[in-house]
Amino acid sequence: MDADEAFARQLQQQFEKEERSLQQQEDKDLAMALSMGHAISDSEKEDSDGRESPSMFRSLTKSKNTNSNASASQDISDSDDTDVEEDAPPKMQKMKSPSKKTPSKKSPSKKQEKDEDMPSTSKGDTNKRKASSSKDEKPMCQYGSECFRRNKWHLEEFRHPEEDTPVSKKRKIESSKKRTTEDNARQSTSSSSSSVRSCTDVIQEASPLCFLMTKVSGISSQYNSTKAVHISDILSECMGELVESVQFNYMHDISWLVQQYPKKFRSKPLLLVHGEQREGKMRLHEEASAYSHIKLCQAKLEMMWGTHHSKMMLLLYTNGMRVVIHTANLIHQDWHQKSQGVWISPLFPKLSGSTEGSSIAGDSPSHFKSDLMEYLAAYKSKSLLDWIAHIKRHDMSNAKVHIIGSVPGRHIGEAKSKWGHMKMRRILKEHGPVSKDVSNWPVIAQFSSVGSLGPDKSKWLCAEFLQSMTATKGASASFVRDDNRMLKLIFPSRDNIRTSLEGYPAGGSVPYSIKTAMKQKYFNTFLQQWKARKRGRSRASPHIKTYSRLSPDSSSIPWFLVTSSNLSKAAWGALEKNASQLMIRSYEIGVLFLPQHFEPESKFFAVGEQTSSSDKQLEFPLPWDVPLVPYTKEDRPWIWDIPYFDKPDSHGNVWAPPPL
Structure with missing residues (x-):
């Protein structure tokens, strides 16, 4: 560990040297945002040192002796789940990485006010922001022509090769990207439909525990055909006739999320509960403004360094309600090649009229209903009052x-x-x-x-x-x-x-x-x-x-x-x-x-391999193997902000995070 520690100290000194200049740049960016009329509330300023900063991992360096395909780089994951504490890296940002799927064409709709405290952004402000940065001043996007991100903020920040391409050629490029996206979608559909069983069949198989994992691209189909679901399965029509839904999460890719709902449900009311502040909040509102059926609810972060890290879905149907508690962000990468856990509740029916008003009626021995209501009440948000009322009206005794x-x-x-x-x-x-x-x-x-x-x-x-x-x-x-x-x-x-x-x-x-x-x-x-x-x-x-x-x-x-x-x-x-x-x-x-x-x-x-079918115990499908495998003397835990040049990864790349 001596060599590792010496290298770490050297990196830390380099990081601290560049930290001051980055802080100055952030202050300039903040001043510019204020001059454009974006009001930032005191509660948002409180957490200014740990939430919004330049992306930690801007580049992925190719190993000299190995070729890497562009799609591997395209899948760079987000700096997620920092659970930031007092001494966490002050320059960490959860920036959304480019997804492999191209957002669908958005139909125009009237912009709605999403949060009570969110100021509107005028067209003049947007044009002013555009005019202030020329093409030559913008850095080239690291993904070049392979980039699939088309949100306004990304295009204003980075330059892409096609910006200087003639219109006719641009059309060909877009057409090619569209075909690639459709091919990816077909592959995803093929993978998720390797079995003809519906999501309700999978849930029935996993009952009574209903603990599942998310489907993973690139593994044998046998592991995706049992006790595994994709987000599109959870939101599918076979689960019920959806009336409205709410998504609690840490990271959101709204255009991607909308595509996960069946077409007939894509205009149903959707509430997104988030913890974004300042620029992150502005970007989320900008993306949500294209969808008239989406409203936003900002979770109050009263403690510095806190995050809204919960991941839950509340799905209201014509004949009942479901609760889904899981571990994945609402972005493509988290539902693609990661191990994630999902619990899906039974369908909770509506209570009869005689007991509908009671919050205690329809609760279970585990107090699931009252605890869920108490959790929602802790947000102290008017946006969630209707959902507390929905929970009250349903029987969750099972x-x-x-x-x-x-x-x-x-x-x-x-x-x-x-x-x-x-x-x-x-x-x-x-x-x-x-x-x-x-x-x-x-x-x-x-x-x-x-x-x-x-x-x-x-x-x-x-x-x-x-x-x-x-x-x-x-x-x-x-x-x-x-x-x-x-x-x-x-x-x-x-x-x-x-x-x-x-x-x-x-x-x-x-x-x-x-x-x-x-x-x-x-x-x-x-x-x-x-x-x-x-x-x-x-x-x-x-x-x-x-x-x-x-x-x-x-x-x-x-x-x-x-x-x-x-x-x-x-x-x-x-x-x-x-x-x-x-x-x-x-x-x-x-x-x-x-x-x-x-x-x-x-x-x-x-649990375990030696479980006998004659045992009276219910078998639990653990997500990890037992017996556990301890680290060897050579093993080291993953550290995300130091480089790894000695060995290339499964795509032939090395890890080269830029200094903070």
Whole structure:
């Protein structure tokens, strides 16, 4: 590690040197935006140092001895899921990378006001912005003629070869791109329809758990034909006659999202709940303005460095309602070649008229309905009041999972145990396993991003966090802070990323910075590799986040959680003031599976290769392989902001992030 550390220090010095000049440029950009009449509220200014900045990964350098196709570069993933904490890289930006699919032609519609606090942008301002940058001043887009991005902001920022091409030739280029897009669409359709079964058939097969993974391009069809769905499957007509929907997420590609809905549902009301601020918010509104049926709801981020990281769909049908909680951003890359998790609820029917007004009527033993309503109420948004009313009017008594959510704030009193890891602690104490049955079962945490966990493992990771995850029903055994055997962390190694289907660009969605890594070297002692041979996804880089406990013989688990929460205090919360309050920065949501809710009297779910069909335990389809595979002495966790020149990835590229 000495050589790595010396190289890291050298990079850090270089990064810090260029940081000041980039900050000056950002200040100029902000001043220009203000001069154009874009009002920025005080709440948006509050988080100015961690959310909007130049893209961290602007270039991908080709290895000298290997050719790389253009489409591989086109798939560079977004800098996603940063779960930014106090010492996270200050120049990180989640910029949308070009998608392989060309947005469909948008029909003109009247621009609607999307948020109450969003100022309108006049045509004059737009023209002024266009006139201020000539073609010669704009940098060339790194994807050149292969770029598929056609949104206004991207075209104003970067120059493309076809800008200087005669009109006749331009038409030929556009025609060629259209054919390529149609070919890609046909391939996607072919892949997703390898089985004639509908999404409801897949859900029926996965019942009663209904835990699925997303389909992955580039793997054997057998792994996509069972317990796997694409977003277009979830939104398909066979799921019900859609009336309206709401999408909660961190990243949005609106034109791509609209195409995932069937044609007959593309004009149905759609609400997007987001956490974008400043320029990001302007861009989202600009894109949404072309669709009259789309409205935006901005989540209030009261805590600095917080994000709206929740990923959930609420789908209202003529005959009921569904809730979908998953781990994927609403962008093409996240549904293409990554490992993602999805939970799809049963169809919740409408309540009868006599009980329609009661919020308690139609709730389940897991309190799914009341917890979902409480989570939506925490946004304090008028836009979500109608959806709280929709939930009230539906019978959710057959929901068998617990909601584990996080909302920003400092939570005290009873509220402290309603969110984050303290909610996990409370549910496991009430409904979890008995201590004597799981006393030596380690906690398994699998995630795609790492926050600042503290300089010592006993400060948070092996203290309050592990204490919550090892909570048991009734009287718990004494908690031992420094027992490494009780925690195993599944996180991609350098080689996991390098040999993935996407290659090094997959690392753009697995943020762990060298600055943070240098402060918590103990983290490496817990690490396990990403392996998913049983699900055919060992090379599909994990963006899924899951938590569980595993028996020593790798045959059983007492519970399982799929969530948007990465391993960070921002997501799970940190106790303050003598543990009297829980401070959470971000919005997160997940669902917890407990065996007794699915099989009465059952203590565990069965997992692993040795599971017998005669076992009474319900088998849980884990997204990762057991037994776990520890890191070797040569393995290192993926660090996303240092270069990798020694070995090319699966597309023949090396990783060369520019200095911050």
